[in-house]
Every structure is written in structure tokens, then in C-alpha cells.
Amino acid sequence: MKTFLQSVQYALQGLRAAFDGRNFRIQLGLASLVLAAGFYFSITRLEWCVLLFNMALVLSLEIVNSSLENLVDLVTRERHPLAGKVKDLAAGAVIVASGLAIVMGVIVFWPYIAAGLR
Numbered sequence: 813m814k815t816f817l818q819s820v821q822y823a824l825q826g827l828r829a830a831f832d833g834r835n836f837r838i839q840l841g842l843a844s845l846v847l848a849a850g851f852y853f854s855i856t857r858l859e860w861c862v863l864l865f866n867m868a869l870v871l872s873l874e875i876v877n878s879s880l881e882n883l884v885d886l887v888t889r890e891r892h893p894l895a896g897k898v899k900d901l902a903a904g905a906v907i908v909a910s911g912l913a914i915v916m917g918v919i920v921f922w923p924y925i926a927a928g929l930r
């Protein structure tokens with residue numbers, strides 16, 4: 813019987829596979845910059861929660877996006893409008909979450925940056 817620990821092991825395998833994705837690595841790099849900025853400005857606990865939630869949302873959706881890309885490629889290597897649509901919809905979800913993360917990032921960091929400019 814498959815144990816919970818085995819399931820966790822498979823999930824970590826999936827996480828390792830996500831690192832092969834260029835976009836995932838770029839998003840991870842950007843998230844690291846945001847983390848560094850958070851430490852630099854000593855943001856509040858609530859602000860950390862907002863930023864970490866957004867990072868998790870973007871990275872998770874990128875993993876789902878990659879997963880769907882792989883699934884589509886497994887189902888068909890031929891050009892098909894529906895295959896393209898599935899990939900575009902998944903990529904659209906990443907764009908929505910990334911846009912939200914950028915807006916939230918500006919809302920969190922702008923007061924610190926503005927104070928520094930004064």
C-alpha cells in the first residue's frame with residue numbers, strides 16, 4: 813500500500829522536475845530578490861504573509877502550467893487548436909497570478925521606497 817511518505821516523495825520528485833523549467837527558475841530568481849528586499853526593508857509579519865502567499869501562488873501555478881504542457885505533449889504532438897488553447901489557458905493563469913504579485917509587491921514596498929526617497 814502506498815504510504816503518505818511515498819506520496820510526499822513523488823511530490824518532491826515533481827518539484828525537482830519543475831526546476832528543469834526555465835520559467836520556473838526565472839520566477840524563483842525573482843522571488844529570491846523579493847525575499848532579499850523584504851529582509852532589507854524589515855517588512856511586517858502581515859507583509860511577509862502577503863508576499864509569501866503570492867510567491868507560492870505564482871510558483872504553484874507555474875508547476876501546474878508545466879504539468880499541463882507535458883500532458884498536452886503526451887496526448888498529441890500534432891498541432892490542434894484545443895491543444896494550443898489548453899496551454900494558453902494554463903499560461904494565462906500564471907500571468908494573472910504574476911500580475912497580482914507585482915501589484916501586491918508595489919503596495920508592500922512602495923511606502924518603504926518612498927520613505928527612503930524623502
Ligand SMILES: Nc1ncnc2c1ncn2[C@@H]1O[C@H](COP(=O)(O)OP(=O)(O)OP(=O)(O)O)[C@@H](O)[C@H]1O
Pocket residue numbers: 833835881888889890891892893895896897899900903
Ligand atoms: N500541439 C499544439 N497545437 C497547437 N498549438 C500549440 C501546440 N503546442 C503548443 N502550441 C502553441 O504554442 C505555444 C507555446 O507552446 P510550448 O509548448 O512551446 O509552450 P511554452 O509556453 O513555450 O513552454 P515553455 O514553458 O517550455 O517555454 C502554446 O502556448 C500554444 O499557443
